[in-house]
Amino acid sequence: MNRESPLLxxxxxxxxxxxxxxxxxxxxxALAALTTRGTYAAAAAWGDQIEGEFTxxxxxxxxxxxxxxxxxxxxxxxxxxxxxxxxxxxxxxxxPSFGPGGLPDGLPLPLLIAxxxxxxxxxxxxxxxxxxxxxxxxxxxxxxxxxxxxxQRALAVLRLIGIGAVSLxxxxxxxxxxFATHAALLARKDIVDVLHLSGAEDRFIARLFARRFWVLxxxxxxxxALAALMxxxxxxxxxxxxxxxxxxxxxxLSLDIVDFAILVVTPVIAGLAARGAARITVLQALxxxx
Amino acid sequence: xxRFRLSLNDEPALRLDQLHVGYGGSDPIIRDATxxxxxxxxxxxxxxxxxxxSTLLKTLYLALPPLQGEICLFGQSTWxxxxxxxxxxxxxxGVVFQEFRLLDHLTAFENVALPLRVEGRKLDSYAHExxxxxxxxxxxxxxxxxxxxxxxxxxxxxxxARALINKPDLLIADEPTGSVDPxxxxxxxxxxxxLNKRFNTTVLIATHDIGxxxxxxxxxxxxxDGRLSPVRGEVQA
Numbered sequence: 001m002n003r004e005s006p007l008l009x010x011x012x013x014x015x016x017x018x019x020x021x022x023x024x025x026x027x028x029x030a031l032a033a034l035t036t037r038g039t040y041a042a043a044a045a046w047g048d049q050i051e052g053e054f055t056x057x058x059x060x061x062x063x064x065x066x067x068x069x070x071x072x073x074x075x076x077x078x079x080x081x082x083x084x085x086x087x088x089x090x091x092x093x094x095x096p097s098f099g100p101g102g103l104p105d106g107l108p109l110p111l112l113i114a115x116x117x118x119x120x121x122x123x124x125x126x127x128x129x130x131x132x133x134x135x136x137x138x139x140x141x142x143x144x145x146x147x148x149x150x151x152q153r154a155l156a157v158l159r160l161i162g163i164g165a166v167s168l169x170x171x172x173x174x175x176x177x178x179f180a181t182h183a184a185l186l187a188r189k190d191i192v193d194v195l196h197l198s199g200a201e202d203r204f205i206a207r208l209f210a211r212r213f214w215v216l217x218x219x220x221x222x223x224x225a226l227a228a229l230m231x232x233x234x235x236x237x238x239x240x241x242x243x244x245x246x247x248x249x250x251x252x253l254s255l256d257i258v259d260f261a262i263l264v265v266t267p268v269i270a271g272l273a274a275r276g277a278a279r280i281t282v283l284q285a286l287x288x289x290x
Numbered sequence: 291x292x293r294f295r296l297s298l299n300d301e302p303a304l305r306l307d308q309l310h311v312g313y314g315g316s317d318p319i320i321r322d323a324t325x326x327x328x329x330x331x332x333x334x335x336x337x338x339x340x341x342x343x344s345t346l347l348k349t350l351y352l353a354l355p356p357l358q359g360e361i362c363l364f365g366q367s368t369w370x371x372x373x374x375x376x377x378x379x380x381x382x383x384g385v386v387f388q389e390f391r392l393l394d395h396l397t398a399f400e401n402v403a404l405p406l407r408v409e410g411r412k413l414d415s416y417a418h419e420x421x422x423x424x425x426x427x428x429x430x431x432x433x434x435x436x437x438x439x440x441x442x443x444x445x446x447x448x449x450x451a452r453a454l455i456n457k458p459d460l461l462i463a464d465e466p467t468g469s470v471d472p473x474x475x476x477x478x479x480x481x482x483x484x485l486n487k488r489f490n491t492t493v494l495i496a497t498h499d500i501g502x503x504x505x506x507x508x509x510x511x512x513x514x515d516g517r518l519s520p521v522r523g524e525v526q527a
Contacts, residue, residue: 003403003434004413009395194391197353198452199381200408202373290355290368290376 008191008212018184019220022270025173026224027231030266032169034232034259036162041254043155050151052080052121056113056128058139065137066111072131073113078121085112170269177270178277181213185281192285202286210279217274221267229255229263301365302326303460303492304350306518309359311342311349318357319345323518325511327494329459332486334503335496336521337513343496344388344464346513350494351385351462352376364459381409384458384491388465390449392437398424398444399433402451409456416455423451427481442469450478454485461485463495467502475502 056073058066066084073082085093090109098104117124125141132139185192188209195205232255304327310318319342327333337343348354349361352368361368363379371379392401399420406416424433427447437445446469453461461482467475479495479502486493497503503510510522 003397003399003417004407005396005400007393007396007404007407009393190391191393193353194393194404195408196377197351197380197385197391198405198408199377201377204408290352 007195007208008188014184014187015216018180019216021180022177022217022220022274023224023227025176026221026266026270027227028224029166029169029173030225030228030263031231032166033262033266034228036166037259037262038254039162040159043158046151046155052117052119054115054117054124055142056082056115056132056139057142058111058113058132058137061111061137061139063111065135066113069131069135069137069139070113072135073115073124073128076124076127078118078124080116080118082113082115085114174269174273177217177273181217181274181277182281185209185213185278186285189285192282193289196286196289202283205286206279206282209282210275213278214271214275218267218271221270224270225263225266228266232259300328302362303329303331303364304494305360305362306350307360307362309349309361310357311346311354312357313345313354314357319516320513320518321516323359325518327460327492329492330486330490331509332483332493333495333509333511334506335494335511335513336498336500336503339498341513342516343498343513346518347385347462347464347494347496351383352380381405381456382459384453384456384461386446386449386453386461386463386466388468390437390445392445392448392452394436394438397434397436398429398440398448398451401437401448402455404452405456420451420455423455424448427451428477443471443474446470446474446478450481457489458491460492461494463493465497466495467497467499472502475499476505479506 056069058069063084070082070084073079090112093112094109115124115128128141192205192209195208196202236255304325306323306325309320309323311320311323312318323346335343335346345354349356356368364382366375366379368376368379393404396404402424403413403416403420406420421430421433424430427450429444429447429451432440432444437448440448446466450463450466453463463482466478466482470478482493482495483506485491508522509520512519512521
């Protein structure tokens, strides 16, 4: 028969409650972190795309000349692509303004060249203006800079809110774990007292409880992180099945190495919080004794 | 029959000097307690319920800091001890608590072995000692039984065995016969006397059982009106 049972009892009902609390908080924290990261990635991609798009508006010219200009622009350094929009595309663009009846016949319309610049490419407007001058075509470059700046500002606020929410949730989780650990440990003050009066040093008792709550929080946190992983995997699977993952407006849940790092770190942080709280609680309880 | 002596020549096991005992923030329960117990002394502490016996004992087994005055254990003042020294000193004191304070999730064997485990000793080095002691207190057949499945008297004897396992230099017992019948009470007292003779352990037992005290020819101290005073034996308190 084993005659060296652990000095602390096996998991009790009150510790089961603590286990649930830590697991649930880790689930929420990990899921929030993953979602925020996905939102951050989606926002960055969205911003990059808007930043690199602009339109060249051509007045009083024919489609053949416009096509030549589009080809010249497409060959410029730092330009990923340029193409002349078809009449059908123009109709589609203007449909919200003119309704289902379509455009009035004989309405003079400009020709549009959609240009996609490479990220971090130099401002192409002077070179495009030169091309237009050489072709003797009147036109203007309509960048999305102003709109992009507004979008970037909105994205920055979104990122801050995301980081703030995750930080707040993480801080709350740590505080709740610490408080719940403190409460669970106070319920076992009888053991602290017996060990103390049996001649155990403060460090010995603190280490005993710190190890116990570290393991408990690590297990509970791992459970929570695993649940977050499964939930994220389910979202990724559902989104890719429905095609929603293609939308730039939706969070990009990917489950890459950084996501897995988040899932690993979450229970470790929970464990450290519980361990620290247990240690402090024991030492404070003993401080009141001789 | 002098069991309490006031001597400056040799270090006493326990010396109290003008000790005020109580809980912080309230008036002392006991004032100016002065006492000397030499190694091998055996004495009783009595007094009415609420007189302060348990509070005094708590202070003596280093669970409650004194409000004022000095406690010297084996020549060392507790004021000069670090927390590590206090822990080390607690290992020289065996305590039998009134409410036993056994850990329910451990067996009788493991409860008795607790002071040895916290000292860092390995099972192989103490298993025989613990078994022998449990047999000595009459629990040879209950070694692997947890406290909730033991009777009050059996739990009391486990608590006593735990107090004795590391052969303490000072044994303090708080109402050790409080939950047993008179016959078991006598047995427990005889066990303490045997320990006192066999290992020269200093023994201080708090009890309000005057009948039992009268059966043993040992010095008696009494707490009355917040004062500690001798009532039997050549006592200098």
